[in-house]
Amino acid sequence: EADIYQTPRYLVIGTGKKITLECSQTMGHDKMYWYQQDPGMELHLIHYSYGVNSTEKGDLSSESTVSRIRTEHFPLTLESARPSHTSQYLCASSERQSESPLHFGNGTRLTVT
Amino acid sequence: GDSVTQMEGPVTLSEEAFLTINCTYTATGYPSLFWYVQYPGEGLQLLLKATKADDKGSNKGFEATYRKETTSFHLEKGSVQVSDSAVYFCALSDRNQGGKLIFGQGTELSVKP
Numbered sequence: 001e002a003d004i005y006q007t008p009r010y011l012v013i014g015t016g017k018k019i020t021l022e023c024s025q026t027m028g029h030d031k032m033y034w035y036q037q038d039p040g041m042e043l044h045l046i047h048y049s050y051g052v053n054s055t056e057k058g059d060l061s062s063e064s065t066v067s068r069i070r071t072e073h074f075p076l077t078l079e080s081a082r083p084s085h086t087s088q089y090l091c092a093s094s095e096r097q098s099e100s101p102l103h104f105g106n107g108t109r110l111t112v113t
Numbered sequence: 114g115d116s117v118t119q120m121e122g123p124v125t126l127s128e129e130a131f132l133t134i135n136c137t138y139t140a141t142g143y144p145s146l147f148w149y150v151q152y153p154g155e156g157l158q159l160l161l162k163a164t165k166a167d168d169k170g171s172n173k174g175f176e177a178t179y180r181k182e183t184t185s186f187h188l189e190k191g192s193v194q195v196s197d198s199a200v201y202f203c204a205l206s207d208r209n210q211g212g213k214l215i216f217g218q219g220t221e222l223s224v225k226p
Contacts, residue, residue, distance in 0.1 A: 004156075006156075031212075033214075040218070040219075041151075041200050041218065041219035041221065042216070042218045042219060043157075043202070043216045043219070045213065045214075048213065090156050090157070092156075092157075097212075098145065098206050098207075098208045098212030099145035099162070099164050099206055099212075101147060101159040101162060102149075102157070102159070102214055103159075104156030104157040104158070105156050106154070106155050106156045107155075107156050
């Protein structure tokens, strides 16, 4: 049973549109993450947050932005979508301890035409 | 910086065959090590973990032993099933790197009946 929810599951949108990918978790986790997964399966960390009002850029440069106004909510926004943004986006959360495992949502598959 | 290297896939096995997926890591500190599994169309799930040298993680018939001397965390299963077909990710979390999870590139496993 998923405790971390991502919507929409699939999104096809035209170039130049603004989009927001939603991610919510009900576990009270402090840490949340966004990963981009390319067709070769490799995962790239694009944003993370260690708590409310904390956001950091990840290892892969991304034109997206995130916010963390509430503990349970970590939306990702693209102001102007481009075909190069076509990918799978995975949201995850974890407890504060560094050895705590990540809990993943089922992902949003974004296609920009 | 820290990194994780997995054997390349895809790996194709017959049902009941023995599985090994190699994983080696480099880290400056003493990381925790994880295996995650991603079934088709889903997010990642934690399969097993080990937090210190010589620890053995196990779950659903899968095992992996944290080998500090060889910096390895190979995944093994004695008898695979068709339902084990998925992508497997090795990962580490290092306190010296802020506890972020670093993933290997993933290994796709396909089990044929």
